[in-house]
Amino acid sequence: MMKRLAILGLGFASFATMATNAFAAATTAEDAEIQKWKIICSAFALAIAASAGAFGQSRSITSALDGTARNPGAGADLRVTMIIGLALIESLVIYTFVICLIIIL
């Protein structure tokens, strides 16, 4: 058990060094500046996208629950449609996430 934990720790230490290596690739001051702004932009983009997506998803869930409360018989159909809608809303946030990955890496 301890040996496995040690291996795990070593693995994560190498993970951490890899992560720092990715950022240490910036050598000149200008590169460091660009890298910094990349991280800031990605964080803000993901924050805005996540908040807007969460708002949209909350609205769709509210409407679906309202409909189910008024007509419980339609619950199954509403649930399936709601999940499709949630997936489509969520995919926009996921696009932002992918673009952030592309920007940073």
Added chain:
Amino acid sequence: MEKFHPFLYLGFVPGFDDFPNVVYSWAVMFFLIAISILATRSLQTIPVGSQNVIETIFEGVASFVEDTLGPEGKPYFSLIFTLGIYIFLSNVIGILPGFMAPTSNVNTNIGCALTVFFATHYIGFKKSGLKYLRHFTGPIIWLAPLMIPIEIISHLSRPLSLTLRLFGNITGEELVLGVLMLLCLQIYLPLPWAMQMFCIFGSFIQAFVFVLLTMIYIAGSLEGHDHDEHGEEHAHTN
């Protein structure tokens, strides 16, 4: 995303460094094949043991496909079921430490998505022949020059959105799990249990959404023709 994984169990397989997703995809496939062979080796009328479990899953998915696609969708059940269990297992395997989700690589996902893309168009052409092309011309024939580019772009964006949705979700899950694992190690907790449980749920939802969208696309290429004819008649009466 394989560089985020500090260690992987199947690293001894030749060619692993270049294609870890393929290796883990084969692991998932071997597991599924082994389960299927074990469950169907001695089939009984009154199922016991593993046959019972497999039959429950099978019947659940079958009734769901029946509800969504109707009796017409029965031939395509095998495609949908295979995609569903493969994607679900691929997502879930990434939650375990030392395993990598094959779906956290874009190439696995675009394989599944292109399969769906070509399958829907093949089904459409098989169902209604050359009249399937009317799907692309819109409800009124003289709107065709406007509608054809829009339809082509919207059809081409389907595999892209399927791919990126699955990829982003699973990659995000793995990144979050990795970060939480780092945090957990600092307070001497072996694994982030709660987040792993949540990720099982998320993996199921992603596989479900993929399958659901596949079914909707298949339903669109199966049933759109009647709708178009109605639209045309409507246009004539106008």
